[in-house]
Amino acid sequence: MTDALLSYNGNQGRRDANLDTHQIKDWFSAAANPIAARPQGLAVATASIDEAEPYIVRHPQWQNWLMKPHLKPLWVSGAPGCGKSTIAHKCVEYLAKTQHSSAIVSHAFQITASTEHRRLMGLAASILSQLLPRDWVTQAQKRVFEKLVSSYNQYRLHPYDCPFEDLWDHCASLLKNETRFILVIDALDECNFDRADQFQGFLDRALDLLSSTTGRIVIFTRPCPVFGVGVTRELNDDEIRISIQDTLPEINAFCDSASAKLPIPKELQLKVANRARAGAQGSFLWASLFLRRFTNVLDKNSVMKGIDEFPDNCWGRYIEIWHNTFSEHEPQVQDNCRRILLVLLGARQKFSLEDIEDSLELLPNAALRISKACQPLVHVVDGVLQLSHASVREFLLNDDKETQTACIGISKSEPDETLAQTCLKYLLREDYAHTDRIGQRLRRNVGLGGSTEGLEQNFYNYAARNWYKHLAALSSPDPSLLKLAEQFLHATQFAYWAEYSYTDAGDFQAIRSTEIALHIWRKNLPGDDRALIRLDDYFERPYRDLSKVYREKSDDKVLQWLALMHLGFYYFDKGKMSEMAQARQEVAAGLSELLGRLNPLTLRARSDEAYTFLFSNDLRKAQRLYAEVYDDQRRVSKDDDPSLFFTLVYQGQVEYLMTNSSKALEILTSAVAGFLRTSGPESNGFLISQLWYAVADASVGHTSQAVKMMEYVREKREERYGPDDSFGMATKIFAGDLYRKLEKKEEALANIEPGLEFRRGFWSKSHFLTIDTALILAATYRDFGMNDRAEKIVDDLELHGKLEKKENYFRLCQVRHLRGLLLFEGGDVDQAITLLEALLIEYGHEDSNNRALQWVRLDLAEILRYRSREGDERLASSLFDGIVTDGGGREPDPPRWLEISEAALRLVRDGKLDAAEEFLREEKLRWTREEDLWMCLGMPAADTGWMKPPRGLGAHSSDSGWVSLAPG
Template sequence: MLEETPPKLWDLYEAMIHDSSNKLNVGQIQCRNSILLLLVGTQAPITWKEISSALSLRGDSEEVIFELCGQLVTWAGDLLHFSHPTYASKARIAQLLRGNFNEPVLTTGIFPTREAMSYEYAARHWGYHLSKVVSPEPELLSIANEFLHSFQSVHWGEFAYRLARGNQNTASNLSIVQADYGYLHEWFAKLSEESKSQIGIDDFFIDPYERISKLWATPPEDDKVLPWMPLIRLGGYCWEMALVDQGIKFRREARNGCIETLGPRHPLTLRSRKDMCQVFMIEGRYLDALDEYNAVVDAQRDVLGPDNPAVYETLSHRGITEFLVTRFNGAIQSETEASKGLLRSEEPESTLYIVSQWILTWPLSYTGDYQKALEICQDLFRRRREKHGRGDPYALMFTMVMGELFRKLDRMEESIQRLEEGFDVQRQALTGSISQNMGLLDPAINLVLSYRESGQNDKAWKLIGEIEGPEDELPDNFYDRQCQITHVKGLLLSDEGKVNAAISLLQGFFVKINRDQYNRAVLWLLLDLAAMLRARGEEGDEDQALINFQNILRKIDEANSSPIEVIGDELGLEDDLTSEGEPDLPGLLHDAEHALTLVRNLKFAEAEMFLVEKQVEWYRQKDFWIIYGSVPADTTTMKPPSLEVVDEFIPISYPKRAKKCSLR
């Protein structure tokens, strides 16, 4: 590549002009020359709008300049100037993209060795060094702004992706980009208002990728593959940065574009279809996602071959979905196959393999195979900690999983040790309150459970106070975690002999929610609440315990006996879930409580047999599903409440919904 490069910079520009002229007609060449003359002749920076006005360009003048000048010019916001040809070269960027997306590339080397060493350091550390400049000069701000909004930024993004992918100590292939995002925003916040006006960071990473995608999609480029690679990258970036709406937009655009131009079975299309499944999950379309994962896996086996790592990556994603819809055996099979397959093509320390093993521990834990899940965690934790030290993100991840598993195995000292270690590290790494950050909230709830089950109620109450804060509740978007916290508070009160207070809390919480708000945590809360009501034994308590199980089961309609699995928004709402309807008969209420108890005790086969025997079905299967996102603390298996009543009975006037059916 270097041997073909002209020896002088002007010769290089001349070669670029000559090569691109072959794709333009006479009028386009004359217009392009006028643009370049303006850039040469101006004494101050010039914007594309000024060029458009000076030359009376028609149509979308920004796109016209793109099409005519291509890699000869670089954009810095609205400003236009000649490119430094090296890292803004579309050919070099395309080479990197194709390599990162496993598409055929023309050459194997990206840089000569000496250049690679210099550029690698800059790619890893430019954000850090920039953040140390307290009062940047206007020239530095201009250079930084130019870099952030030019195609050089795309080149850096792909190079950084490749560096991170080869680093076994990173939790994401975009870790370098994420780190520089943090440095950049921290630095920007400290700048003066005048300095802030000279550099734009709101569209960091997104703007140049979006523009190069559009450029490659329009004549004279009109490439069939390249336009979709930047959009796929943007979809992944936005997803990891919690820019969900933009992530959905880019992933939908990439998937639709790939299908239209490349067909549904092209390797890049299959990747974009796999990514789109996460959009389905956000939209609550779990079963649609599962169907699409199945289709993509089958197509990848045919197109890429059965041992291609992409097959096993998709299998691992499918396993997550199976877990969330409580098809635990299917999830175990998917993750086991994915782990074995990845181990044939990846190193044992590879990100894909480690994540697949981590996911495998979820369904193992939820089906009661705690020891096997623990052995997986202990093995990977040991290897990661020995090789990468205490700061390794994967070692931290396995530390917290082990903490929950130790609790389920009643090894409370080890559980608390692991959970406190993981929680302390998270608190140092993450900003904001516990209630605002899922990365803090779930470890905190797990720690509360272990404190309670080890008899350290004071510590449990103290941490709950930190979780809920002065508002004494969590944000609405953490509703399922609020259900868990309320349940545990009721258990703590009951353990202290305050059964009346516990009943008041739990029953009062339950009657305020609608049927469409039921979830796993609510179902387990009902079982413990029923035990408390019966232990108290006041007038009406037995009736109340049963009435709470209204609309958990229903008789199978002989004309339509297929169970309902709702596909819709995140909660899978149905119009009939909020209607009063006819009250359930006492026998159905007893059956609902018994069936829930079997499921909570992990006797899944017995529960299914019981439903068949009674000719009933779950009112809504989705009540048992696990909300997509961070895996919550598991309140399925907890120490049952202490039922010794020592506090004073306080009668409660419940809202009408809780007393709508009489058992007398």
């Protein structure tokens, strides 16, 4: 689950409260890429650049940068293939040996490894990885670990998605603690900045760091107009440009040494060395490609032909390899070479040889053999297959006909298309259709054991996390790929993927995030393509089918109910409340019959069933069911079982919604104490119970105190899960609504506006969570005189909110109420009256009356009296007919009863329910239907009783439902 209380897992909450620093270290280290020796990729290239020290450290500009304080980074630029990365590595080694600094920190952007290695976040990860030990030593390190908890929880599965900006402050604080740190950054030109201003933001942060420390930063890059490096006529004072003359001695030494190791006669070695010296023109890459040409020659003619005909540049050699060398291989080898290159071009992480073999269904050791056929375009580093140089990627994806490589035929979309297809085919393997495997995961995910060790092979994790990302990157995919995706979305294997994703993420959000991404992508497909892939029964059909299979064919009869249990979770998150109720009632009945009503799993199902009655507003039934569940849990559960305290939270919610606030506070106090005793003050259970205690506390007038409690809950959730945590966001909206009541405009909008943006990004506009938040924001805008903004929200709700659905009936009344007030305040008095009268005529009778309509009555009565036409006063009074009774059933109510009804409702609207009850007792009357005053469940639900009265009709005093703040 991703919202409300159903997302909580007791054990997970305990783990989060005591998070292991090793987990955080492993998380960001997975994205780190410190500068390392670049593989030579050539058997002959055993010579290295000057072992003693790189030539650049003797450069005057380098010496000046190293010895004197510098408020700007030093830029080192050079053409592709000139050895920048090797120089960067040698500089790191040299600086470490000479002990110029207490901390030499480095990072290499590396497009050849994967597309994710281009992200700016990797730089922050490298800094953290090199400066934070697995176990903190200093208090400063401990503080950084604590601050990283929220980013870890939010981006645990996808570290590269963590924004660089979220991590930089932690990096800066660690660097500031180091004496004269030196940060070495390689290949910044290969960084894929997420937005246009991100480079400038990074540079500003680097400058701020240098201005407050004695550290140094050096950046290696190709000439780049965006950076303003290597492209100006005049050399900048913070720049070194690597020229042909600079590298000439080292390239000559490299050519001589490598040539001397070739398996050819001495005189030919000299000819090769001379040609290499003459043709390199400052490029180690070209020299390496040239020298490799002679590793397997068999005769003198081949040597001379290689010397005479070898292309003058690297791309020319790539073209020659593509059209000549590849064509020498068998068609099967050629096909696999192309597939491997496409996979490497689109890969979102490093692929081992085993990953390649597993994903492409190759035989053992086949990937290594095929990779040799792809050389020198690829190479193997520590068992990882990757492109040999950034220029290879540019060559393969280049579509400029003037460069004569268009005939390669690789489009920019083909890597994603290949990987989408590869991932989907992998996920659809028959192994993952076995219902016993899915059953093990179902049991694991509901806490019933079930081993999941060794259920997946190497590539499954990548396929599970990335299939939809590669698919959604395609604007016009091939119809066969769409059909493959359609097949997966409705296959049994989908359920295996969903259960795997649930385990992987620890909650339901990964599954729903995928659905949302697919909906956004599908919406932008051409019409014919959209017809090939259906999402209307996403998750639902595979799980219905799976439950049926278990019912008919499995000896384990629990599994059919576990599949439906997760389907019920999905329906809740999707906002399909009727379907959720049906599924949960089926599960509760089925498990009660199969396992007995006291079985822990049955108790959980019965609790889930009771929750459905909160949504249908059958609160008496929910009240009875939760009381039964709690009594049964106490009989079979231990005193520290969190399920006990969660049931108390549910019970407290029921009493709050039934306006029994004092009883709700009593129950919630027990829940808070239980979680505090067993899980601690920062556990999820404690925070959830604390939130609902604050909600109930606000309903008895302790608004300021409630806001403080909510801010504590929000702060703790944000520390742990970041600003986009769905429960934390719900808490912000709760607090924002209270700030509105306290007439604090800035605080109210700062909490509610981001809440609506967040929820619209995750749920549809017709989801109850989105509707409630939109209503709260519209009411807030109106209360603070921003009626034009309120009208836009009401327009949108009427157009997209699907208010005609049965479960949205209560919210329909609220939207119409708001529309009526906006019409009145816009000068359309008659139209406002007509609209609100029609609402009461249609819905205001006994079988459909509700709390929202009571506030419509109060405001419509004020508007009628304001208009004051003949009959308006009588009509205003008649609105309160049938609200109270003495039990005798007289009709219509006498005028005195109408006055009492209106006065009593105003007391309730002001939060004075006890006073209203006492008033009615004195008059020997009671509410005709108590449930007409009950609240609607939400996170939070909008309460239009809290709105300011129609503008111009009465002061905004305590009688208006607003809090009056005492001076000071």
